[in-house]
Amino acid sequence: MAADTTTSFEVVGSADEAADIRAAVAGLTVPTLLARQCRSRPDAVSIHWMRDGEWQAWTWRQYGAQVARMAGALERLGFGRGDRALLMTHPRPEFHVIDSAVLLLGGCPISIYNSSPAERVRYLAAHCRASLVVVEGRGLLARVLAVRAELPDLRHVVVIDPAPTGGGDTGGGTGSEAAGGENLGGGAAGDVPPGVLRWDDLLAADPVDLEARAATAGPDDPCTVIYTSGTTGVPKGVMLDHRAVIWQCESYLRRLDRDLTGARWVSYLPVAHIATRFYAQYFHVYAGLEDITCPNPADVESVLIDRPPHLFFAPPRLWEKYLISLREWIGAMDDPARATRLTRAMRVGEEAALLELTGGDVPPRLAREREELRPATRELRARLGLGDLLTGAIGAAPANPQLTAAWIGLGVPMFEGYGLSESTGMLTVDPFAYRLGSVGRPMPGVELRVAPDGELHFRAGSAFRSYLDDPERTAAAVDAEGWVRTGDLATIDDGYVRLRGRKKELIITAGGENVSPAAVEFALAAQLLVGQVCVLGDGQPALGALVVLDPQAAAVWAGVNGIPFTHVDELAADPRVLAEVGRQIARANDLLVRQEKVRRFHVLRHEWPLDSDELTPTAKLRRDQIAAKYQAEIAAMFAAPANVEVMPRAVAANHSS
Structure with a gap:
């Protein structure tokens, strides 16, 4: 371990353990791990999903059969080693199948957010030169078809659920499986536009040999590309190879230090995010997890009760x-x-x-x-x-x-x-x-x-x-x-x-002091009524904050304090609520040094949803867009007198630097 932790820090024995991890995962790929699970635990449960109010499941053998059949269909279409597939779907069994089938053929599956508008789909599909696009339902299909003429590399478009209504874009249409587990239906029957392929039809193909094809991809071959959320510009395509994802699996398993065979994980966050991709696909086959797919995040609470997980992540x-x-x-x-x-x-x-x-x-x-x-x-x-x-x-x-x-x-x-x-x-x-x-x-x-x-x-x-x-x-x-x-x-x-x-988000105040807004936002977000917050102050003598109330906490607080309201948005303008927000920000200031203290705030009426003007799909603040969208509110906030009580000088001195 380095002695000076202000300039560097290294894990004790990290070089030895890194080498040990490399040796432990040498030669492994995601397809070889899938083949190993299918061979060693064929009758153990691999994937769960809900259909028509009843839980369904595939064993590893059944899952592998689906992958082999889809790989056969893709190969018949001319898809092979080095090709890339763009995926737009919620967590559902078909995601596992298409992702694994592409990898089995030596291709690279790339998931993007379902919220991506047509122009973003066009940019990402062109950037990765996707030859295949697989979408969940008709709403997503329409976005792809709107830009298909501008994508010369795109040869095939597949829709999982072509039903005109119900489940196409919310993941509610996983179909039936035959007794042998080799027929994944896509939901209600539906016609598709010319040049679009149906998922069900592809699964009529002859399967490839899973064990034999598992050797197609090597550890250095691309496993996926994760596109960053683009908070400051054009998204970057983060290329991850098989060696990296398997190395991460082994490292994480060592940190947990327990056998996770058969442990349950709930997939409900977007599969375009590295967290879901890691747990649901890579750690799934590495540790032998059971993946519980939940296409609609609103259903998570009931899913937890029906299928209690061993591993769970939530904001x-x-x-x-x-x-x-x-x-x-x-x-x-x-x-x-x-x-x-x-x-x-x-x-x-x-x-x-x-x-x-x-x-x-x-x-x-x-x-x-x-x-x-x-x-x-x-x-x-x-x-x-x-x-x-x-x-x-x-x-x-x-x-x-x-x-x-x-x-x-x-x-x-x-x-x-x-x-x-x-x-x-x-x-x-x-x-x-x-x-x-x-x-x-x-x-x-x-x-x-x-x-x-x-x-x-x-x-x-x-x-x-x-x-x-x-x-x-x-x-x-x-x-x-x-x-x-x-x-x-x-x-x-x-x-x-x-x-x-x-580092790139540092605020430089009028006094020339550098302030990290994230550190201040962390302190403010710990307060009861503060749900979402963005701190500003470039060129200003002191910091200000745009605040969105926590709707549940605000409703409870208002009820306890006898404040009537019809909708929680009304509380954003109530003087009693604003006074309490000011008091809570003042308490947060107690934990901050002088230049980090917030002197002004403005409460907005509406929450910031994911993948909006204010937030990326992964809940990161789009600071430049917030500053532009709320320009008038920000200007008024800084023009007005401070509305957060300043700490007494003797107390403030103990916290300043």
Whole structure:
């Protein structure tokens, strides 16, 4: 380990472990892993999905048969080694089939967001020179057909569910399978436009030999391209080869340090994101997981109850929603004694966890009470379908420390991690030794260092190969020794990484001070009423913030304080709510140094949905677009007097630098 952690940090024994991981995964590819699962565990369950209100499942043998048949169909169409396929679908069994079939033939499957408009589809399909496009339903098909004439490399378009209505773009139409598990229907029958192929028709082809074709792709061949969300311009195509994704699987399995054969994972986030792609496809075949597909995120809560997972990832808002759901369930109980016990279990667990996470000691009385209430916390977890959970990952947005403590108090090993598409997902994660405010320690075999300017660099076997057809940006991101620049500012303390924000997003105030908006937003987002927030202040004497209320928390707070409302949006203009937001921002300021303190705020009336003017599909802020869209509100905010109470000088001095 390097002694000076302000300039570099390397994992103890990382070179040895990195070499050991390389040896462990030598020669493996995603198709060889699929063939191994089909050969060694043919009758074990591989994939679950819901159809007509009933759960269906494929064994590994049945899944492999689907892949072999689809690969036969694609080969008949002339698709082969080196070809690329663009996929637009929700998590569903057909995604697994087409992704694996393309890989089996030595091709490269590339998922993009279903929300992509026609022009974005055209750009991405042209950029990766896709010869095949597979879409879920008619709505997505229309976008492809609108630009097909501008795509000279595109030879074939396939639609999974051609039904005119119902399920085409929401993933609700997985069809039936015959007794042998070799006929995947696409939903209700429907005609398709000329030049478009139906999924069902392709599956009439003769299958290829799965075992024989698994050797087609090599470890250095492309496994996928993940397109970045494009917060600052044109998306970059992150090329990942088989060696990188399998290396990441082995590293993650070592960090979890347990046999995950048959462990359940719920896929409900977009398959275009590296997190879903890693768990649902690569870790699925590497560790032998059972993938539970959930095409509609609104159904996740019921899916958890029907198919309790062992591994689960969700953004803070979803974890908050589940806590609110628990409290509402307890509040509606007819048994006061039971309700009191369950409420007490939540409070005691959270209090003890918060003490432990902040380095404090749990008093003996509290420790005894927590132990006595273990059965109650187990009941609460089971109520949500989280009774079997091994890890509960929280990400995509800053997490309120109390939220994390609440779940750890319920017995869920909650953690925040950090990673990039360029690292095939996770670089740091530590679910069983989490420290509040950190994103964990480096994964096994991963090397990290902090450059003199504060930027975090990494080196690992999971690193991307290059940006597709973009040597200039590749050279700017990776140095000659293989260190990858993340663009994120960080510190490392006792091996734990703490993020400070994006290097390119630094705000320079009128006083010439550099401020990371992400660090300030993290503090603000931890406040009860703050749901979404964007901090601004370039050229201003002090920072300001655009705030979106947390709808659930705001509704509860208004009810407790006797504030009537018809819709939660109305609360954004209520003086009493605004005063409370100001008080909460002032409390957040207590945790910030002088130049980071927010003096002004403006509350907006509407939430920022994913893949909008304000947010990318992965919940990152589109800062330039926010600044342009809310130009009038921002100008008025900075022109008005400060509306956040300034700390007394004596107190502020203790927190300033």
